[in-house]
Amino acid sequence: MRPFIYEKATSETDAIVRRSGSNAQFLGAGTNLIDLMRERVEAPDALVDVTGLSRQIEETPDGGILIGAAASNTALAENAIVRQRYSALARALLAGASVQIRNMATVGGNILQRTRCTYFYDVEGSRCNKRNPGSGCDALDGLNRAHGILGVSQSCIATHPSDMCVALAAFDARIHLVGDTGRRIVPLTEFHRLPGDTPEIETNLEPGELITAVDLPALPPGARSMYRKVRDRASYAFALVSVAGVLQIVEGRIVEARIALGGVAPKPWRIKEAEAGLIGAAPGEAVFSEAADIILSGAITRTGNAFKPELARRTIVAVLQNLSGETR
Incomplete structure (x- = not known):
């Protein structure tokens, strides 16, 4: 260093x-x-x-929550409003790291953390377009079990590692920013960029911009949420596939559905067309499988991660069945 x-x-x-x-x-x-x-x-x-600038976690007038960027992951996971109304977020935070790291890590830092791709970290021995643009990507034909299948490119197949961001995406979180040109708010689903030909540019932050807070709007009455993480070991491993789901059912019909995936893409992954297809339907394995197929229809697999589409499909269906009362 x-x-x-x-x-x-x-x-x-x-x-x-x-x-x-x-x-x-x-x-x-x-x-x-x-x-x-x-x-x-x-x-x-x-x-x-x-770290001393914005640690507040407070309810907003509309029943949502405003989270300071310097709030610790532990403080957020233990917050009563989060645990009661946004339980998938609390579960994602608890699944994401050890107690010691959660005590230190901040919300803003979690959003901005970089991939854990082995080739990205291997400065001396591996090619990585994210680290050294134009050098190539050794993950394409290398050890790619943990790598992405959605939103990837020939330049990069790394995944975003955050558990928290997957839950935030399902809750329609918005990122508050401040910079030389003033303040602005960006939906979390639009904050991270896909790699394309420029994988080194990971977010839509302007130069010098600072994340100050994250806000979550109020959930519809009766909506339930869940986070499920599938990993190689139970103790603090990064997700092979994770799913954050939000479901609201009124009189036997789905009126609100949100599905966000982690471990499969360079950013938290949501396909709103799949969610829209659930609205008005009676909950059940068939309609949940159709939604999963839409989400995964663009999957591009490599030798090591060819199992991921089926694992993701099963996890999506299981989460939605659990939220609808068809426990699985």
Whole structure:
């Protein structure tokens, strides 16, 4: 790790000024960034600590919730509103890391964490277009069991590793940003980018922009949520496939349906056409399977991850059956 300057921001404006015009990065807990610096994947000249700026977790007037970007994952998972109304989010956070990491990790940092692709971390021995644009992608024909099948390209098949973001996507979360040009709000589903020919550009952040908060709108009355994670081992492994589901059923018919996937794409994955196809239908395995097939219709598999479409389909159906009362 090369030397760097450490500065602690006293306000949002101060943070933006300190980062402006330099090879600096904002620092949350650093549970991902510091690892990347040690591995020489990242090499900022300065770190601007923003952990003291926005830790609030509070109910909004419309019955939703506003979450400060510096709130810890533990604080969010233990929040009474989250546990009662957004239980899939609490479950995703608890599935995502050890207690020690949850105590340190922040909401903003979780959103911005980078892929855990082995080739991305292997600075000396592997080609990676995300790390070194134009160099190639060794994952395409390498060890790709954990890699993506949706939204991928010939330039990159890495997946976004966050459990939290999958649940946030299902809850229609919005990201609050501030930068040199002012404030703006971006839906989480539009925040992360697909790799295309530029996998090194991972988000739609403008240069120097800072995440300040995340808000979740109120859920429809009676809506239920669930998060299920399938992994190689039960203890703090990244998802092979994960599913966050939200379902509202009124008089035997589905009136609200949301399905977000993790472990399969470079970003939390939602296909709203599949959700729309469930509206008005009676819940059941057949209609849930149809929705899963629509979501997975564009899957592109490699040698190591050819099992993922069927695993994802079964997990989607199981989550929706559980939410509809057809426990599986």
